[in-house]
Amino acid sequence: MDTILQVSNLGKTYLGAGRTLTVLSGISFSVEAGTTLAVVGPSGSGKTTLLGLCAGLDRSSSGSVELNHILLDALSEDERARVRNLYVGFIFQNFQLLNTLTALENVMVPLELRGEKNIRARALDLLGQVGLSARVHHYPAQLSGGEQQRVSLARAFSTSPKILFADEPTGNLDAETSEMVTGLLFDLNRRAGTTLVIVTHNRELAERTDRIIGLKGGVIISDTPGGAAS
Amino acid sequence: MAWRDSRRNRSRLALFISSIILGIAALVATFSFSYNLQRDVNDQAKTMVGADLVVEASGAVSPQIQPLLDSVGRDRSKERSFASMIYFVRSKSTRLIQVRALEGNYPYYGSLETTPAAAARTFRTGRYALVDKTLMLQYGAKVGDSVRIGTLGFAISGTLNKAPGRNEISLTVAPPVYIPLRYLAESGLLQKGSRVSTQYYYKMDSLTSAEQVLTAIEPRLQKAGLEYETVETRKKRTGRSFDDFSQFLTLIGFIALLLGSIGVASAIHIYIREKIGPIAILRCLGVKAWQAFVIYLIQILGIGLVGSVAGAALGTLIQQLLPLVLKDFLPFQATVSLSWKAVFQGVLLGLTISMLFALLPLVSVRKISPLNTLRLSYEATSMLGDPLKWLLYILLLSSILAFSGWQMHSLTKALVFTGSVLLALGLLAAAARTMMWLTRKFFPFSWNYLLRQGFANLYRPNNQTVVLIITIGLGVAFIGTLYFVQDMLISRLSVTASGNQANMILFDIQSSQVDGLAGLTQKSGLPVLQKVPIVTMRIEEINGKKAGYGQREKGDSVPNRAFESELRVTYRDSLSATEKIISGRLHGPVRSPADTVFISMEEGYARRLHVKTGDRIVFNVQGLLLPTVIGSLRQVSWRQVGTNFRVTFPGGVLESAPQFYVLITRVESSEESARFQQSVIARFPNVSIIDMRLVLSVLDDILSKIGFVIRFMAGFSIVTGLVVLIASVLISKYQRMQESVLLRTLGASRRQILAINALEYFFLGSLAAATGLLLAIGASWALAKYSFDSPLSVSVIPVIILFLSIVLVTMTIGLLNSREVLSQTPLEILRKEV
Known part of the structure; x- marks a missing residue:
């Protein structure tokens, strides 16, 4: 199976107020294309930092990240943006929708940035798949949390990414909505054959993936198969 | 609590209030100037008159x-x-x-x-x-x-x-x-x-x-x-004439304050939106609605006071410049000193007006429910739904009315001023809303994404299109109107001095000199365009009524001043090129002393005298009473250099009356003008000569100086508009950053982000500049038509320069704001919980 993500000896330190703060150190793992992975750990363990580095949202202090065989550390910010646009999808805990765009426009944005044509039908189809056909012209402020996260899901899958990064995708949702969004996430992922990397506190959610990496104090403390692997 | 809550926002609060600093500065400067001027007039009046x-x-x-x-x-x-x-x-x-x-x-x-x-x-x-x-x-x-x-x-x-x-x-x-x-x-x-x-x-x-x-x-x-x-x-x-001038400058300064206050209201609106979360938490913790309101009111008042004091300090400095700017208009030495009265009035006025504007969005704090901790939906209260907003609008209008009334000493003028300000603001707001509606209605879906994104930001939620079009637009409208009117006045005179039209007037020519002078003119190679006899006289009776009549019977149609002024009339039996008959007819020369003398009167003069064709007027021609009848009314174009008369007599009446002449010619160059003037003065030393090109250059100079003074003050409005723009851009920075970072996260390149921002500010700047210019052209047209009776021709180049300058400044300010987004990685900014 092809390796979509290769993380080698990754480290991240921040300089602030005359002190050096190490958030991640000596992180190494690889992810096979089409599999699902959960990164779990307590608050402050470096989960979101790891996700950001893997997705090319930030630069590492040491080590390397290879995404779809492209070494991210060697790229400029614009080149990394292009990599994200071509291969990566995102889902965030606080949805991160563009407040000034409607649901439909939010879904269309990544495709528009690629310069693709005739994307409206595709965006409408995706919104239909997440059950929001009736809310396509609403602004985020007019949608519930669950609805916003469903728009975010549709947006993430709009470009048919090779890998999807989800940062606490159900962290802001109630149990019932969480269940629905999780169901949609895995369903869409399965149909698209996308690699899924989830950062979460939610043990139940993590158990639905193929593999679970445990993080504490910026280092990997466990790497075990998830419930989906059995 | 207000102090603690403001800790992280003080610099932003200061930014809100920066919009009013210039308005207050302008007011304090003009107030101080005015008070110092009054003192100077009192101190120096004796030396101005030079006698008792x-x-x-x-x-x-x-x-x-x-x-x-x-x-x-x-x-x-x-x-x-x-x-x-x-x-x-x-x-x-x-x-x-x-x-x-x-x-x-x-x-x-x-x-x-x-x-x-x-x-x-x-x-x-x-x-x-x-x-x-x-x-x-x-x-x-x-x-x-x-x-x-x-x-x-x-x-x-x-x-x-x-x-x-x-x-x-x-x-x-x-x-x-x-x-x-x-x-x-x-x-x-x-x-x-x-x-x-x-x-x-x-x-x-x-x-x-x-x-x-x-x-x-x-x-x-x-x-x-x-x-x-x-x-x-x-x-x-002197006090009265400078009062008028000070009033005018003060009102311009006041408009800058109003514009700044609109900026403050807009900024407070955004600030409060961002504060819904903390306010809702406070409400959950038991803070009452009015207590939450007071917390933010204290913050705004505090920072408003700081802004007002800063404005007053700046105004005191600017006041030093006013005597320099106005020195050519002052018949005495203007002194500069700190006026505490002006400072106090400026601070009080600035604080009152800006607070009333700030309160409009601030009252919505009362409506923020503890439920907002669960969902951050926020609807600004509508005016209809909140009586307090009604009260604020009424207070605001009354304050503007009261201030303008205090300045102009007249309720009617104050009403006109307040109405005009509201009309201008309303027109700009309507233009902005119409543009937003049109943008939405006819949205160019086929455009490239970047263009669409930038264009659509004009009407999307949290847009500041209306407030920026009002503030920048009004500044542009001001400057534009001043420029167009000045340009019109200059070009109107330039026309008179160009082409083949007359440009030199020789007057005080005695009857004995006229033929000699005409000969000299022709010998110098110049045309004698007009050679007109002039006879001076006064009106003795109008329809049997004599001087003093108007005073005795108020409301009677004949104004007394008709009998006081000396009239300069000519006699001829034809119309000049600048005249046409609009009532009656020319009756031709008088053949015998028994004939009725039918005169022709200029229509405006006839209107002022309340007379019409057929009315009887007796003139006093240097002691001799001469009865006449108005035979015709003429429309006269006063725009060309030439002799125009309020009254013309037919031939056969005034030929033997004491008279003098005016001769009109055209010279082609300064050298020709100088040579001709020398030869005239050598032979006819009593004759006076006006070279219209000299008058034109003098007038150009005067208008430039007046224009500079007005532009100097109007500049406060346009700079205020730019300060509001800067404040708006910086205040909306966090929202913009969030959008830009998300776009970066989703794969937008640096160029794409810059293009979206540049296009948004290009559209915004273009709209504001175009609306302001349209308003300026409309106002100039109205002034040209109703005040100057002249057609308006707008030169394209200055319009384009003004338009491009505004667009460029707007885009530059907008793009400078994008720098931070581009220089940081997306995760850094996402972590800041934008």
């Missing part, structure tokens, strides 16, 4: 009143002044001047400021002249040089730097030259038709005040049609 009492006669003084004029005061001086030509012997140049032939020790207070100083005294001792400093410079003349005025030569005894009570602007067309009065008769300048005015200057003895004397003689002076002035009346008159 001045009596002025615009024509000949009747023998009945002369003994009175010769008996008033302890010491008296006499000055006769009129326009004439001067000839500089060394440079062989001629120029129109104001001759002031002086006798006596005037001025009694202050002095004629001359170089050398003694020349102010010594020029009175012989055939000497004091020549205005601009003339000395222009013609390279030196003390001791010879000049000729009329037929007499004078030696220049000194340069006149300043005469009492005259400002620079009033002297530019015909600069003054003083000569001793006793040589005037010899100069041959006093001929028939010369428009000579005579001033009598009096110094009273220490026991008698000018007012006491005036009370005794006033009725007789009035009856004789003489004007008079004392130090007290000058104080009032």
Whole structure:
């Protein structure tokens, strides 16, 4: 199976107020294309930092990240943006929708940035798949949390990414909505054959993936198969 | 709590209030200037008049009143002044001047400021002249040089730097030259038709005040049609004229404050939106709605006070510049000092107006529910739903009305001002909303994504399109209107001085000189475009009613002033190229003394006299009563250089009356003009010449100076608009950053982010500039049509320059704001919980 993500000896330190703060150190793992992975750990363990580095949202202090065989550390910010646009999808805990765009426009944005044509039908189809056909012209402020996260899901899958990064995708949702969004996430992922990397506190959610990496104090403390692997 | 809550937001709060600093600065500057001016007028009025009492006669003084004029005061001086030509012997140049032939020790207070100083005294001792400093410079003349005025030569005894009570602007067309009065008769300048005015200057003895004397003689002076002035009346008159000017500047400053306050309201609106979360948490913790409101009110008040004090400090500094900017318009030395009254008024006014505007969005804090902790939905309260907002709007309107009323001393004017401000703001807001609606309605879906994203930001949630179009648009409208009107006035005159039209007027020509002068003109290769006889007369009766009638019966149709002014009429049996008959007809020459004399009257003059065709008017032609009937009314275009008359007589009536002539020609170059003027003055020293090109350049200079003063003040509005823009851009930075970072996360390149931002600010700047310019063109058109009776032609180049400048500044400010997004990685900013 092809390796979509290769993380080698990754480290991240921040300089602030005359002190050096190490958030991640000596992180190494690889992810096979089409599999699902959960990164779990307590608050402050470096989960979101790891996700950001893997997705090319930030630069590492040491080590390397290879995404779809492209070494991210060697790229400029614009080149990394292009990599994200071509291969990566995102889902965030606080949805991160563009407040000034409607649901439909939010879904269309990544495709528009690629310069693709005739994307409206595709965006409408995706919104239909997440059950929001009736809310396509609403602004985020007019949608519930669950609805916003469903728009975010549709947006993430709009470009048919090779890998999807989800940062606490159900962290802001109630149990019932969480269940629905999780169901949609895995369903869409399965149909698209996308690699899924989830950062979460939610043990139940993590158990639905193929593999679970445990993080504490910026280092990997466990790497075990998830419930989906059995 | 207010202090603690503001900890992380103080710099942003300061930014909100920065919009009003310039408005308050403008007001404090004009208030201080005005108060200092009042004090200066009071201190310097005596030296401005130069005497305790001045009596002025615009024509000949009747023998009945002369003994009175010769008996008033302890010491008296006499000055006769009129326009004439001067000839500089060394440079062989001629120029129109104001001759002031002086006798006596005037001025009694202050002095004629001359170089050398003694020349102010010594020029009175012989055939000497004091020549205005601009003339000395222009013609390279030196003390001791010879000049000729009329037929007499004078030696220049000194340069006149300043005469009492005259400002620079009033002297530019015909600069003054003083000569001793006793040589005037010899100069041959006093001929028939010369428009000579005579001033009598009096110094009273220490026991008698000018007012006491005036009370005794006033009725007789009035009856004789003489004007008079004392130090007290000058104080009032000067104070009044500068009051009007100060009022005008203050109102411009006030508009800058209003614009800034609109910016404050918009910024507070955004601030409160961002504060819904913390406010909702406070509400959950038991804080009452009004307590939450007071927390933010205290913050805004505190920062408003800081802004107002900063504005007052800036205004006090700017005040130092106003006397420099206005020096050419002031007939006295303006002083600058700190006025606490002005500072207090500026701070109070700034605080009141900006707080009333800030309260409009602030009252919504009362409506934030603890439920907002669960969901951050926020709806600004509508005006209809909140009576407090109604109250605020009423208070705001009353404040604007009260301030303008206080400034203009008239409720009607204040209502007009308030209405105009509301209309302008309403038009700009309507234009902005219409543009947003059109953008939405006809959204160009086929455009490239970046264009669409930038364009759509104009109407999307949290847009600041309306507030920026109002603030920047009004500034542009102001500057644009001033420019267009100034340009129109200049071009109107330029037209008169261009092409084949007349551009030189020779006047004060005696009947005996007219043929000789016409011959000289033709011999010099110049055309005689018009040669017009002029007869002076007064109106004696209108439809049987004599002078004084209007006073006795108020509301009667004949105004009394119709009988007071001296009329200059001509006689001819045809129309000139600038006239057309709109009522009645020309009746042709009078053949016999028994025939009715049908005159033709200019329609505007007829309207002012309340007369029509068929009405009877008796004229007093230098003692001889001449009954006439109005045979026709004429429409006259006053825009071309030429002789136009309120009344024209037919041929056969006035030919033998005492008369003088005006001759009009056209010169092609300055050299030709100079040569011709020299030859005219050499043969006809009493004839005066106006070169329209000189008048045009002087007028251009005056309009530029006035325009500069107004632009200086209007600049506060446009700079306020830009400050509001900067504040709006910075305040919305967090929202913009969030959008840009998300776009970066989703794969947008640096170029794409920059393009979206640049396009958004390009559209915003274009809309604001275009709306402002449209408003300016509309206002200029209205002014041109209704005030100047002139067609408006807008030059394209300045419009494009103004438009591009505004767009460029707007885009630059917008793009500078994007720098932070581009220089950081997306995760860094996402982590900041934008």
